[in-house]
Amino acid sequence: MKIIPIFGKNLFAIQHTGETQDEFAKMFELWQDPEFLEEFFEKHKIDLINNYWGDWTIEEAIIETFEYAQDFENKLLELSRQSEENQLKGLDEIFKPLSDTPTPIFQFEKSKARVNWLRLYAIKIENNIYVITGGAIKLTKTMQERHHTNEELEKIEKGRRYLIDEGIVDVDGLIEVIENQ
Amino acid sequence: METPRDKISRIASKEKSKWLDAAKERYAKKDWTKRSFKIAVRILREIRSQKPINGMSQKRLAELMEVSPQYINKVVKGKENLTLETITKIEQILGIVLINVPSAETKGEITFKDTGFKGVLARNASKSISEDIWSYNYSLYSESTGTYG
Numbered sequence: 001m002k003i004i005p006i007f008g009k010n011l012f013a014i015q016h017t018g019e020t021q022d023e024f025a026k027m028f029e030l031w032q033d034p035e036f037l038e039e040f041f042e043k044h045k046i047d048l049i050n051n052y053w054g055d056w057t058i059e060e061a062i063i064e065t066f067e068y069a070q071d072f073e074n075k076l077l078e079l080s081r082q083s084e085e086n087q088l089k090g091l092d093e094i095f096k097p098l099s100d101t102p103t104p105i106f107q108f109e110k111s112k113a114r115v116n117w118l119r120l121y122a123i124k125i126e127n128n129i130y131v132i133t134g135g136a137i138k139l140t141k142t143m144q145e146r147h148h149t150n151e152e153l154e155k156i157e158k159g160r161r162y163l164i165d166e167g168i169v170d171v172d173g174l175i176e177v178i179e180n181q
Numbered sequence: 182m183e184t185p186r187d188k189i190s191r192i193a194s195k196e197k198s199k200w201l202d203a204a205k206e207r208y209a210k211k212d213w214t215k216r217s218f219k220i221a222v223r224i225l226r227e228i229r230s231q232k233p234i235n236g237m238s239q240k241r242l243a244e245l246m247e248v249s250p251q252y253i254n255k256v257v258k259g260k261e262n263l264t265l266e267t268i269t270k271i272e273q274i275l276g277i278v279l280i281n282v283p284s285a286e287t288k289g290e291i292t293f294k295d296t297g298f299k300g301v302l303a304r305n306a307s308k309s310i311s312e313d314i315w316s317y318n319y320s321l322y323s324e325s326t327g328t329y330g
Binding site for chain 2: 029
């Protein structure tokens with residue numbers, strides 16, 4: 001596992017051992033890959049019928065995902081050209097806390113960027129540094145309901161443990177942040 | 182004292198993500214890839230529905246078209262800038278319509294009171310009716326519901 005800079009000074013992503021690209025690059029490629037999306041929605045077609053997001057045909061769902069992904073990517077591309085200050089604002093607008101209750105290490109939030117059913121998951125360090133751990137097409141209300149979203153929860157946890165092991169958030173680090181507030 | 186920002190910059194890889202270059206390339210091609218994507222989806226869905234009937238597959242399609250499976254894979258990834266010749270071949274083999282060129286003329290006419298743009302409106306109406314690639318209104322970046330991922 002390693003940490004890859006995406007753009008600016010505040011956005012990073014995890015790249016898993018054996019993978020050719022980081023999780024951020026991988027998600028945007030998959031969300032714009034017709035072959036991947038066709039297989040994905042065929043596999044999850046039950047979630048498109050009268051479910052959390054309403055009724056969709058597989059073709060509609062694929063095209064919708066592609067268009068969301070394109071718009072989302074263009075927004076991030078635009079953000080990458082902005083000043084550092086604007087990038088910080090933009091990232092904070094995109095990423096929202098994953099749950100109402102902060103994690104025990106409060107400055108180290110699990111966060112998500114959301115565009116309809118597309119999700120990017122990230123760990124937040126300090127106020128504005130985000131480390132992307134993965135992403136998903138979330139078709140159900142909770143992440144625990146489906147294997148592929150449940151796996152993302154595990155990836156967030158693995159990423160969090162990796163960062164702690166690398167000394168990004170350890171006991172000293174936590175104290176530093178508290179003392180600096 | 183080293184901050185978390187210093188620490189992460191120190192341990193992060195020196196190589197940048199491949200995302201930025203890939204995203205710029207996708208942006209540069211976005212107008213035609215929007216169409217090639219939709220064509221790819223149509224082909225993939227058709228292959229899937231024909232498979233139990235006649236054994237259609239990407240490999241079989243490649244054989245029938247006398248092209249390599251790699252080429253067909255590029256087509257179904259939406260990455261091939263298709264020629265009309267190729268599109269027609271695919272249409273004939275799969276028995277589907279991938280491109281439907283709308284007629285600029287229509288028998289119907291939309292009447293608009295006090296407007297001099299009747300002809301244009303009629304043409305546009307015809308265009309939108311014939312359009313085989315649809316679009317949606319959707320709201321981007323919906324608000325967080327708070328509790329769920």
